Amino acid sequence: MFTRRLLAAFMVAVAVSTSGCATSRLLIDAEVTRTNTHTVLAFEQTVFNKHHVKEGFDRYVGPNFKQHSGMLPDDREAAIRLLSHLLISEYPASRLVVERTVAQGDLVAVQVFWSQNPEEKRGVARIDIFRLENGRIVEHWDVAQELPEQPPGD
Numbered sequence: 001m002f003t004r005r006l007l008a009a010f011m012v013a014v015a016v017s018t019s020g021c022a023t024s025r026l027l028i029d030a031e032v033t034r035t036n037t038h039t040v041l042a043f044e045q046t047v048f049n050k051h052h053v054k055e056g057f058d059r060y061v062g063p064n065f066k067q068h069s070g071m072l073p074d075d076r077e078a079a080i081r082l083l084s085h086l087l088i089s090e091y092p093a094s095r096l097v098v099e100r101t102v103a104q105g106d107l108v109a110v111q112v113f114w115s116q117n118p119e120e121k122r123g124v125a126r127i128d129i130f131r132l133e134n135g136r137i138v139e140h141w142d143v144a145q146e147l148p149e150q151p152p153g154d
Helices: 002-049 055-059 076-090
Strands: 059-065 096-104 106-115 124-131 134-146
Touching: 002 055, 002 096, 002 106, 002 134, 055 076, 055 096, 055 124, 059 076, 076 096
Parallel strands: 059 134
Antiparallel strands: 096 106, 106 124, 124 134
């Protein structure tokens, strides 16, 4: 009888400790995903709405950043220069609106609408995909589509 209780207690202890580890891992993964999402949103806000491109890169982007966009150079400093020129000189009134985010592990996807001139109804619909390491953006991909002021059929 004692052996059975000891064995049952041991099995319960093993089950509780393993489920605790699994629960802890799930909570950690969820927190990393949440933190990564906040990092990406802060980056988008800093760069595209505040137009503080260098600050956004310095604060949220890792040193070994890899750009996969056909619209931006892969070199970090060249990307900062081009984005700074676009956002400060060409489109100083531009605004970015985040429509939704999807995140899993180290990947965060953001669906956004970027209006170069908020007084016009046209702009660019974009999906940005970011990969993060240690809380910093290390890779970026995007797909963009320019939207006409008057959609077809209206």
